Structure formats: C-alpha cells, structure tokens
Amino acid sequence: MSATTASRPTFRNLPRGFGLVIALVVLIVAASLISPHFLNPINVLNVLRQVALYGILGVGMTFILLTAGIDLSISSIVGFVGVVAATLMGMGYPILLSCLLAVGGGLIIGVINGLGIVVGQVPPFIMTLGSMVMTRGIALMIADGSTVNLGPRGDEFFFLGGGFILGVPTPIWVFALVCVVAFVVLRLSPFGRAIYAVGSSPEAARLAGINVGLVTFSVYLISAGLASLSALIFLSRLSVGDPNSGVGLELEAITIAVIGGTSLFGGEGGIAGTIGGAMVLAILANILNLAGVSPFSQQVVKGLIIVFAVLLEAGRRRRA
Amino acid sequence: MNDVHTDAKVDISAEGSVGCRFIRSILRSRETGIALAIVIMVAVLAILAPSFLSADNVSNNARNMSFVGIAVLGEALVLIIGGIDLSVGSIWGVTAVASAALMSYGLPTPVAIAGGLSVAALFGLFNGLCITLLRMPPFVPTLATMSIARATALMITRGRSIDEFRPIGDSFFELGGGSILGVPTPFVLFAVLSIIMWVLLDRTIFGRRLYAIGGNETAARLSGIDVDRMKIAVYVLSALFAGLAGLVEVSYLSSAIANQGTGKELNVIAAAVIGGTNLMGGEGTILGVFFGAIILEILRNGLVLIGTDAYSQGIFVGLVIIIAVFIDQLRKGVWRRK
Numbered sequence: 305m306s307a308t309t310a311s312r313p314t315f316r317n318l319p320r321g322f323g324l325v326i327a328l329v330v331l332i333v334a335a336s337l338i339s340p341h342f343l344n345p346i347n348v349l350n351v352l353r354q355v356a357l358y359g360i361l362g363v364g365m366t367f368i369l370l371t372a373g374i375d376l377s378i379s380s381i382v383g384f385v386g387v388v389a390a391t392l393m394g395m396g397y398p399i400l401l402s403c404l405l406a407v408g409g410g411l412i413i414g415v416i417n418g419l420g421i422v423v424g425q426v427p428p429f430i431m432t433l434g435s436m437v438m439t440r441g442i443a444l445m446i447a448d449g450s451t452v453n454l455g456p457r458g459d460e461f462f463f464l465g466g467g468f469i470l471g472v473p474t475p476i477w478v479f480a481l482v483c484v485v486a487f488v489v490l491r492l493s494p495f496g497r498a499i500y501a502v503g504s505s506p507e508a509a510r511l512a513g514i515n516v517g518l519v520t521f522s523v524y525l526i527s528a529g530l531a532s533l534s535a536l537i538f539l540s541r542l543s544v545g546d547p548n549s550g551v552g553l554e555l556e557a558i559t560i561a562v563i564g565g566t567s568l569f570g571g572e573g574g575i576a577g578t579i580g581g582a583m584v585l586a587i588l589a590n591i592l593n594l595a596g597v598s599p600f601s602q603q604v605v606k607g608l609i610i611v612f613a614v615l616l617e618a619g620r621r622r623r624a
Numbered sequence: 625m626n627d628v629h630t631d632a633k634v635d636i637s638a639e640g641s642v643g644c645r646f647i648r649s650i651l652r653s654r655e656t657g658i659a660l661a662i663v664i665m666v667a668v669l670a671i672l673a674p675s676f677l678s679a680d681n682v683s684n685n686a687r688n689m690s691f692v693g694i695a696v697l698g699e700a701l702v703l704i705i706g707g708i709d710l711s712v713g714s715i716w717g718v719t720a721v722a723s724a725a726l727m728s729y730g731l732p733t734p735v736a737i738a739g740g741l742s743v744a745a746l747f748g749l750f751n752g753l754c755i756t757l758l759r760m761p762p763f764v765p766t767l768a769t770m771s772i773a774r775a776t777a778l779m780i781t782r783g784r785s786i787d788e789f790r791p792i793g794d795s796f797f798e799l800g801g802g803s804i805l806g807v808p809t810p811f812v813l814f815a816v817l818s819i820i821m822w823v824l825l826d827r828t829i830f831g832r833r834l835y836a837i838g839g840n841e842t843a844a845r846l847s848g849i850d851v852d853r854m855k856i857a858v859y860v861l862s863a864l865f866a867g868l869a870g871l872v873e874v875s876y877l878s879s880a881i882a883n884q885g886t887g888k889e890l891n892v893i894a895a896a897v898i899g900g901t902n903l904m905g906g907e908g909t910i911l912g913v914f915f916g917a918i919i920l921e922i923l924r925n926g927l928v929l930i931g932t933d934a935y936s937q938g939i940f941v942g943l944v945i946i947i948a949v950f951i952d953q954l955r956k957g958v959w960r961r962k
Contacts, residue, residue: 425953426946427903429708433890434946441938449935547935555767568761600783603775607768611754 324565324580331587339594349473351590356479357537359582361553362560363486364530366578367523369561370490371503372570373421373428375524377413378531378557380439382550385410385535387443390452390545399461407532413439414528418521436554443547452545465540475537482530487575499523503570560585563609584609654900654952658915665922673929681925683808687800687876689921690810691869692888693914696895697814697821698865700913701858703896704825705837706905707762709859711751712866712892714773716885719744719867721777721786724880728789733796741867747773748863752856770889777882785881792878800876810872814917817865822910834858838905866892894941895920898948919944 335342342348361378368375389406393399413435420431446452454461467474490496498519501509510516538549558568564581566573588609592602669676695712702709723740727733747769754765790796802809825831836844837851845851866885874880899916901908923944927937 420946420950424946424950426949429903430897430949431946433894434942436942437890437894437938437945438942441936441940441942444935444938445933555770558767562764568763598779600775600778603771603778607771607775611760611765611768 324563324577324584327584328580328587331584331591335587335591335594338591341594342590347590347594349476351586352476353473354586354589355579355582356473356475357534357541358553358556358560358585359479359579360482360530360534360537361557362564362578362582363482363575364527365554365557365561366564366566366573366575367486367490367499367526368428369503369558369566369568370499370570370573371520371523372506372568373520373523374432374558374568375417375428375527376432376554377417377436377439378527379550379553380436380443381410381413381528381531382535382538382553383547384413384439384443384446385532386539386542386549387447387452387545387547389536389539390454391446393457393461394453394455396455399457403536406536407529410528410532410535411525414525417528418524421524422517422521440547447545447547449547451547454539454543454545458543461540462543463540465537465542478533478537482533483575483579490575495519495522500571503572505571556585559606655909655911655915657951658899658912658919662915662918662922665919665926669922669926669929673926676926676929681929683803683806685921685925686811687808688925689917690808690814691873691876692891692895692920693814693917694810694817694872695866695869695888695892696899696913696917697817697910698862699889699892700821700896700899700901700908700910701825701834702762702862703893703901703903704834704905704908705855705858706841707755707855707858708766708893708903709751709862709866710763710766710889711747711769711773712862713885713888713890714770714777715744715747715863715866716870716873716888717882718747718773718777718780718870720870720874720880720884721780721882723871724786724789724874725780727796728786733790733794737871740871741864743776744863744867744870745860748860749856751863752859755859756852756855774882774886777884781880781882783882785879787879789880790878797875797878800872800874801878810876813872818910818914825910830854835906838902838907840906891920894945897945900948900952 332342361382364378365375385406388409389402392402392405397405417428417432417435420426420435421428424431426434464474464478469477490499498509498514501512501514502516502519506516509519535550539545542549560581561573561578562568562581563584564573564577564579566577585606588605589602592605597605666676675681695716699709699712719740722743723736726736726739731739751762751765751769754760754768755762758765798809799813800810804812825834833844833849833854836847836849837854841851869888870885873884877884895916896908896913897903897916898919899908899912899914901913901916920941923941924937927940928934932940
C-alpha cells in the first residue's frame with residue numbers, strides 16, 4: 305500500500321480534474337437535453353442546495369482521506385447533533401446557544417475519534433465504526449426513538465437551511481465559505497502541507513518535524529465540526545430532529561471525495577475536486593429524477609458511477 | 625505489523641522449557657482472551673438474568689448468531705488477505721430475494737437455491753475482477769456493489785415482500801427454522817462450515833497462501849503465488865457465504881424482503897474484528913471469528929434481558945468493538961517492547 309503511494313509523483317499538473325470537468329459538461333448538456341426543466345432557475349438552485357448539503361460533508365471527508373484515514377461516524381453525528389439542537393430549542397433555549405451546544409456535542413465525538421486513533425492506536429475504520437454505532441445509539445436515546453419538534457423557534461431557525469441571502473439559498477453561502485476556508489487551509493497554510501505530508505508518508509512527516517499525532521487528531525475534529533454544521537442545516541430544512549437522519553451519508557461523502565480525485569490512501573486530492581464531485585452526484589441525481597427513473601435504479605447508476613470515477617482516476621494515474 | 629508479531633513470537637519461544645512455552649502460547653493466544661470474555665459475559669448474565677441460560681433462550685441465541693456468523697466466515701478470508709468487503713449485507717439481501725422469487729415461480733428448491741447463490745457469486749466475481757484486473761482499492765467496488773446489489777433486490781421485489789413462495793411445512797423451511805438433535809439447524813450449519821473453513825485456512829496450501837498475501841502481497845507474488853486468482857476466489861467465497869446467510873434467514877422468516885441484511889456488513893466486520901482479525905491483513909483465525917460472532921450475539925441478547933432500552937444498545941456494541949481492538953493493540957504493544 306505504502307509502496308504505491310511513494311511511487312506516485314508529487315507534482316502533477318494538467319490532467320488533474322480534467323476528466324471531472326468533462327464529466328460535468330457532459331452531464332449538464334445531457335441534462336438540459338433530457339429535460340427542459342433542468343436549466344429552470346428554481347431547479348438550478350435546488351441542485352446547488354443539494355451540492356451544498358452533501359458538499360460540506362465531502363470537504364470534511366477530504367481532510368480525513370488526505371491523511372489516509374476514514375471517518376464513518378459523520379452520518380451518526382448528523383443525527384446526534386440534529387437531535388441535541390432540536391431538544392435544546394424545544395426546551396426554550398435561544399437558537400444560537402442551542403446550536404453552539406449541539407456543535408460542541410458533535411466536536412466531542414470528534415475528540416473521542418481523534419484520541420482513540422492517535423493515543424489508543426485503534427485503526428480509524430474501527431474507531432469511527434464504533435463511534436458511529438455509539439453516537440447513533442445516543443441520538444436514539446435522547447430522542448427516545450421518535451422525532452423531536454423544534455417548537456415555536458422552528459420558523460426563525462428555518463433561515464439557515466431554507467432562507468435566502470441576495471437571492472441565493474443560505475446553505476450555498478455556507479458551503480462557499482467552508483470551501484474557501486478549506487482551500488486556503490489546505491493550499492496556503494503549513495497545517496495544510498502537514499496534512500498532505502502525513503497522508504503521503506507518516507514516517508517521513510515525523511522525521512521532518514511534523515507532529516503527526518496532532519495533525520491526525522485535528523482532521524477528525526474538523527470532520528466532526530463540518531458534520532455538525534451540516535446537521536444544523538439538515539435540521540433547519542426538515543424542522544424536526546430525527547435521530548435516524550444522516551444514515552448512509554458517510555458513504556455519500558466518501559463517494560464525493562473519491563469522484564473528486566481524492567485518494568483513499570492519503571496525500572492526494574483537494575477541495576476543488578470535492579466541489580466537482582458533489583456537483584456530479586447532485587446533477588446526476590437530479591437528471592435521474594427529472595427523467596423519472598425509479599429510486600431503485602438510481603442506486604445502480606450511482607454504484608456504477610463510483611466504479612467508473614475510480615477507473616478513470618486509475619487510468620490517469622497510469623499515464624502520469 | 626505482522627512481521628513484528630512474528631519476531632516477538634520467536635523471541636519468546638527461545639526462552640523457557642517446552643511445557644512453559646506451550647502454556648505461554650495458550651495464554652498469549654488471542655482466542656484464549658476472547659473465550660475468557662465469553663465466559664465472563666455468560667457468568668455475569670446468568671447472575672443478572674437467570675432466564676439467559678434457559679434452553680429456549682440459548683437455542684434462540686444459537687440460531688440468531690448463525691446468520692451473521694456464516695457471513696463472517698467469508699468476510700474473515702477477505703480481511704486476512706488485507707481487503708474489505710462492504711457488499712456482504714446487500715448480497716445477503718439480493719440472494720434472499722432472488723431465491724424466494726425463483727421459488728415463487730415454482731422452481732424446485734435446489735434450483736432456486738443454486739440460482740440465488742449464483743447471483744451472489746456473480747457479485748463476488750465483479751468485486752474480485754475490479755480489485756484484481758482494474759487494480760481498485762477493495763473499498764470502492766464493494767461499496768458500489770453494496771449499492772448495486774441492494775438496488776437489484778429492490779427491483780426484483782419492487783419494494784414489496786415475497787411471501788408464500790412455498791407451502792407451510794415445506795422442507796425448505798427446515799434450513800432456518802428446524803433443528804437437528806435439538807440444535808437449531810442454522811447453528812449446525814454455522815458450526816460445520818466453521819470447521820471446514822478452519823481446515824481450509826489452517827491445514828491447506830490455500831490457507832497458507834491467504835496469510836502470505838495478507839502479510840506481504842509483493843513477497844507472496846514473488847514467491848510464485850497467483851495473487852489475483854486467490855483474491856478473486858476469496859471475494860467470490862465471501863459473496864457465497866453472505867448469500868448463504870441470506871438464504872438461511874429467508875428459510876427462517878419464510879418471507880423475503882429487499883431490505884434483508886441492510887447494515888449487516890458492519891455487524892459482520894465487527895464480529896471479525898472482535899474475534900481478533902486484523903484489518904491490515906495477515907492475521908485472524910476461524911476460531912476467533914466464531915467467538916466474535918458469539919460475543920456480538922450474547923451482548924445483544926444480554927442487553928435485552930437486563931432491560932436496557934433498545935436505543936442504548938448501540939452504545940455498548942460500539943464500545944465493545946473499540947475496546948476489543950484497543951486491548952489487542954495493547955497486547956501487541958507489550959510484546960513488541962519486550
């Protein structure tokens with residue numbers, strides 16, 4: 305595994321992301337041919353909202369995958385944070401305080417993941433699998449198995465997921481902000497370089513004076529934080545805290561990152577690809593919906609897309 | 625990781641007499657620790673909930689653990705060669721649904737079973753080919769298969785359940801619902817398959833080669849092992865075991881729905897990991913995963929019996945998964961430093 309990572313060239317310029325751009329153009333052209341409704345502004349905004357919701361999770365997963373880790377617990381964090389925020393709001397706490405406390409709860413899961421992986425040396429897959437099962441259990445316990453109403457505050461809170469700023473849905477602004485910050489951190493900060501270094505070769509990173517444990521710990525915190533953020537957006541859109549919400553989202557996030565060219569083995573990939581990956585998935589789902597394809601067959605298509613994306617990526621790597 | 629482990633083994637066996645060495649090897653063996661955990665769990669539960677040891681409950685537990693248990697036997701092979709198979713839950717479902725559908729068309733039981741298992745094998749073959757010919761990381765094609773196989777199951781049933789595919793009392797229902805000499809048939813099947821897999825892994829060249837691939841794939845390739853063919857075989861076997869688990873479950877439930885086996889891939893991987901299988905490959909035994917499946921079921925049943933509410937059970941299951949691996953890491957760390 306480590307042998308292939310080491311043999312990959314560090315700087316590759318032109319072809320990266322090229323396939324993704326072509327895929328996006330083809331999808332958009334195909335979509336507008338299949339359905340005249342696709343380019344309708346309302347539909348476009350809908351698609352973009354979808355991109356934002358899943359994209360935030362994809363960005364978090366990108367950080368994790370860059371260090372050659374994996375975080376399966378984000379789906380449960382979405383359910384858990386949503387339920388906590390809804391419960392607090394239902395009890396009459398102010399919106400901002402409820403959100404902050406709920407995000408704090410999500411971050412605790414991230415801390416537990418990070419500690420288990422860095423201090424306990426438990427492999428990320430197992431650690432986050434365990435916390436995924438546990439966190440879902442906690443969410444179900446808090447909600448007592450049913451859903452939690454937001455109460456009178458629901459209307460005010462709806463702004464985060466359903467509102468508009470300058471005619472653009474709020475989640476899109478949030479996603480844009482997340483992407484800009486993530487891009488700057490990964491590309492321009494020493495921390496970002498450390499993440500790539502840890503993912504390419506932890507041993508080399510250690511020898512270069514990078515605190516590998518701290519970097520690894522931080523990405524799990526970032527991932528949990530972004531999962532908590534998207535939990536709030538989901539909660540705001542649904543106006544109800546559902547302990548079962550978010551099931552399967554970890555796979556969605558991994559798919560987005562992988563389609564975007566982020567390697568499952570660390571050290572390769574970036575935010576631009578992840579944005580593209582989120583758009584490909586959202587447009588695809590939209591086309592299939594507009595064309596009236598049954599949800600069952602949509603799953604087949606999605607599965608095939610993952611395989612093809614990785615296949616293209618593998619082909620590109622061989623040429624490089 | 626495996627190399628370090630083997631080194632430690634050599635160091636320790638160099639000191640002490642033969643008898644001492646034997647006792648040490650038993651004490652050091654992972655399986656002893658897991659067996660001990662089972663004994664403690666059973667003892668605690670027997671005190672907290674006397675009904676735990678009732679014949680009915682024991683027989684129910686034995687039946688319940690067998691579905692996941694059978695699937696673990698296949699997943700263990702995949703994990704031993706350093707791969708992962710996320711599609712077992714969906715292959716479980718599609719096999720269940722496909723066999724039931726074939727039976728509802730009036731095909732004889734053996735044909736329907738063969739048909740269902742061939743569907744499973746095809747998905748396994750797809751996984752194996754993607755991983756070997758196309759050089760994909762196992763995570764990706766098995767994730768895709770998870771989605772594709774589940775969708776196929778949904779398309780077969782069109783979202784409805786398949787009932788009454790066999791008259792009541794048909795011999796097919798014996799597979800999951802019957803018992804042999806008082807032991808539930810699924811458990812007999814699970815035990816027999818475990819013994820077969822133990823022989824295969826521990827006593828045949830095939831098994832040796834699997835460990836070799838998991839320990840160091842390049843070394844295995846250079847020593848003349850046809851790694852690709854072995855990998856394809858392992859993913860097909862994993863799919864077949866998952867399919868068999870689905871079949872036995874259909875026979876027990878006497879009804880098939882497309883959602884059967886959803887999420888089971890995590891239970892299956894958890895049982896394998898609790899049983900001491902290393903996700904990095906090269907380590908794991910059938911005895912270990914057999915115990916792992918038992919622990920998972922005792923835990924589930926025990927929590928119900930002592931009156932834990934259903935929602936908090938996930939917390940304990942998650943904790944046990946993490947603690948099991950953590951203890952394993954500790955054990956390894958201790959020996960490594962020595």
